[in-house]
Amino acid sequence: MRIASNSISALISFYHSELNTIYEASEIDAILNLVLEHYLGFSKADIITKKNENLNQSDLLKLYFCCKELKKNIPVQHILREAWFYNLKFYVDTNVLIPRPETEELVDLILKENKTATSFFDIGTGSGCIPVSIKKNKQNSKVYACDISSEALTIAKKNAKKNNTEIVFIETDILNTVLSYKNILSTFDVIISNPPYIKSSEATLMTKPVLDNEPHLALFVEGNDDIIFYKKIIDLCKEKLNANGKLYFELNPLTAGNVLQYAQQSKSFKEVKILKDMSGKERFLKAEKN
Ligand SMILES: C[S@@+](CC[C@H](N)C(=O)[O-])C[C@H]1O[C@@H](n2cnc3c(N)ncnc32)[C@H](O)[C@@H]1O
Numbered sequence: 636m637r638i639a640s641n642s643i644s645a646l647i648s649f650y651h652s653e654l655n656t657i658y659e660a661s662e663i664d665a666i667l668n669l670v671l672e673h674y675l676g677f678s679k680a681d682i683i684t685k686k687n688e689n690l691n692q693s694d695l696l697k698l699y700f701c702c703k704e705l706k707k708n709i710p711v712q713h714i715l716r717e718a719w720f721y722n723l724k725f726y727v728d729t730n731v732l733i734p735r736p737e738t739e740e741l742v743d744l745i746l747k748e749n750k751t752a753t754s755f756f757d758i759g760t761g762s763g764c765i766p767v768s769i770k771k772n773k774q775n776s777k778v779y780a781c782d783i784s785s786e787a788l789t790i791a792k793k794n795a796k797k798n799n800t801e802i803v804f805i806e807t808d809i810l811n812t813v814l815s816y817k818n819i820l821s822t823f824d825v826i827i828s829n830p831p832y833i834k835s836s837e838a839t840l841m842t843k844p845v846l847d848n849e850p851h852l853a854l855f856v857e858g859n860d861d862i863i864f865y866k867k868i869i870d871l872c873k874e875k876l877n878a879n880g881k882l883y884f885e886l887n888p889l890t891a892g893n894v895l896q897y898a899q900q901s902k903s904f905k906e907v908k909i910l911k912d913m914s915g916k917e918r919f920l921k922a923e924k925n
Pocket residue numbers: 731732733734735738758759760761762763764765781782783784787807808809810811829830831832852853854
């Protein structure tokens with residue numbers, strides 16, 4: 636199919652007609668926001684006010700080929716090699732999870748609730764979106780982050796540099812108690828994790844762009860214990876979370892209750908709470924250490 640004319644509005648219609656079998660209309664609009672910002676420097680307001688302006692041939696071609704890539708189920712963030720998170724731009728590719736809006740909600744909560752905290756530790760950092768956005772907003776704090784994947788850590792380091800932040804990155808396997816206790820030398824005021832939390836049986840419910848393009852190491856929990864990451868991190872808090880320090884998790888709503896129960900039974904915390912995300916799902920756990 637061809638684009639009807641060189642105008643922005645024709646391009647918008649073209650994206651909608653080409654992509655409507657893969658994405659909802661609202662998702663196509665969100666994709667267009669990212670694409671037009673990336674290639675043309677457009678703000679959301681520009682998309683409305685400049686709708687009748689014409690694109691030059693070179694921009695039109697780039698936007699046409701981008702749409703062709705989107706039709707192959709490649710996520711827009713991988714085509715552009717960038718993702719926005721908490722008003723910052725991050726490099727992303729197939730080695731890291733594309734940062735999600737729920738995780739932005741978590742970062743926002745952490746920043747609002749921990750004004751006096753001076754040390755933060757993010758477990759399973761992926762692109763580094765959590766530690767970088769925390770450090771950017773709390774310049775005087777010490778921020779640490781770990782991951783098992785050396786490829787993810789290379790990207791997280793790149794993102795720390797891109798956003799002018801200094802983070803201490805550690806390569807470690809959080810499921811290996813001996814290794815993680817040996818590698819993580821500090822203790823922290825705040826520990827955060829958005830660990831792999833999707834059960835293999837849920838894979839059939841996931842969209843093709845996610846399944847085909849995002850690292851399964853970041854998405855899925857292997858083995859019989861769906862909440863193994865949460866358990867290991869709750870156990871780690873006994874030694875690595877300071878008194879009155881806080882633990883924050885992003886959760887799978889399907890296993891939120893089990894994580895809550897394990898945290899309560901650990902007796903490490905004076906208060907443990909589940910919080911809902913913007914769509915009303917049980918998405919976060921917050922626990923305050925004794
Ligand atoms: C759901 S992703 C979260 C990425 C990032 N924090 C975010 O919120 O976008 C989980 C991350 O945990 C890492 N991971 C998986 N197994 C791990 C392990 N055993 N030890 C440490 N990190 C691990 C993955 O490589 C991945 O980057």
